[in-house]
Amino acid sequence: MRFLRHLAAxxxxxxxxxxxxxxxxxASGGTGTGGGTGTGGGLKAAPSREVLQRLEQVKTGAIKIQxxxxxxxxxxxxxxxxxxxxxxxxVVITVGSxxxxxRRMRRSAGVRA
Amino acid sequence: xxxxxxxxxxxxxxxRTRLDFWLDALLLVAYTLAYSLGFTGIAVHEWxxxxxxxxxxxxxxxxxxxxxxxxxKLLLPGGRERFIWLVNLLLLVSxxxxxxxxxxxxxxxxxxLGITLRASSFWRNVHDTTATVTxxxxxxxAALRWRWIVGMARRFASWRPGRxx
Numbered sequence: 301m302r303f304l305r306h307l308a309a310x311x312x313x314x315x316x317x318x319x320x321x322x323x324x325x326x327a328s329g330g331t332g333t334g335g336g337t338g339t340g341g342g343l344k345a346a347p348s349r350e351v352l353q354r355l356e357q358v359k360t361g362a363i364k365i366q367x368x369x370x371x372x373x374x375x376x377x378x379x380x381x382x383x384x385x386x387x388x389x390x391v392v393i394t395v396g397s398x399x400x401x402x403r404r405m406r407r408s409a410g411v412r413a
Numbered sequence: 414x415x416x417x418x419x420x421x422x423x424x425x426x427x428x429r430t431r432l433d434f435w436l437d438a439l440l441l442v443a444y445t446l447a448y449s450l451g452f453t454g455i456a457v458h459e460w461x462x463x464x465x466x467x468x469x470x471x472x473x474x475x476x477x478x479x480x481x482x483x484x485x486k487l488l489l490p491g492g493r494e495r496f497i498w499l500v501n502l503l504l505l506v507s508x509x510x511x512x513x514x515x516x517x518x519x520x521x522x523x524x525x526l527g528i529t530l531r532a533s534s535f536w537r538n539v540h541d542t543t544a545t546v547t548x549x550x551x552x553x554x555a556a557l558r559w560r561w562i563v564g565m566a567r568r569f570a571s572w573r574p575g576r577x578x
Binding site: 303306307309310311313314317318321325328374375376377378380381382384385386388389390391392393396 | 445446448449450451452470473474475477478505506509510513514533535536539548549551552553555556557559
């Protein structure tokens with residue numbers, strides 16, 4: 301029961317964020333087709349410039365629609381993501397350790413005084 | 414003082430802690446994979462993103478008590494919890510917008526379900542920006558709880574079935 305109550309609160313929070321995003325899109329006029337020309341009611345819109353660019357990237361192999369098998373895909377991409385995460389985490393851990401050590405030293409200096 | 418009620422309660426706490434730990438690990442791995450579009454390909458990227466959204470809802474629900482408790486204490490002095498709260502709020506907003514915009518610009522997953530939405534450059538930009546912001550915030554979010562993660566990993570490494578710790 302408690303879990304369901306919390307889940308409802310979470311879903312509501314997420315819905316508010318999404319609604320605010322929609323409002324932002326609406327306010328900036330960004331809900332349209334980003335360059336597409338089709339505006340007729342029953343007509344299909346022409347693909348936007350972004351979609352065409354993406355299709356070109358798919359054709360040239362820059363973006364894969366399906367991995368051949370998980371392990372032969374672009375591992376360099378995954379390694380780069382891991383590196384960024386590791387560096388950022390290391391910075392936060394180092395700063396946290398230094399701050400904790402300084403706090404401890406200050407506290408022990410206060411006790412001695 | 415180690416009667417049955419205490420053991421049951423400790424076991425329940427341990428089970429919950431274990432669930433938290435493995436769910437967090439799953440989220441971290443899933444996000445890392447989902448961000449690496451070149452590694453997964455677009456189909457896996459999209460389905461992984463949708464799955465990530467569901468697991469994220471569970472993660473938030475399990476920690477909702479912390480959200481309420483820390484939000485109430487925001488006005489009290491003490492900077493660390495406030496900083497963690499701010500990072501978590503930014504992460505919630507960026508990850509929610511990242512997943513929502515990802516669904517709105519879906520090229521494989523949604524069409525497979527028979528849903529086709531009109532492509533929007535706005536949502537594509539939002540998706541790219543929030544994915545980058547999330548990539549910065551995820552390791553910060555994990556690193557701020559580094560001592561808990563190390564403590565739990567050590568505990569699990571020395572855990573033997575049938576032995577209550």
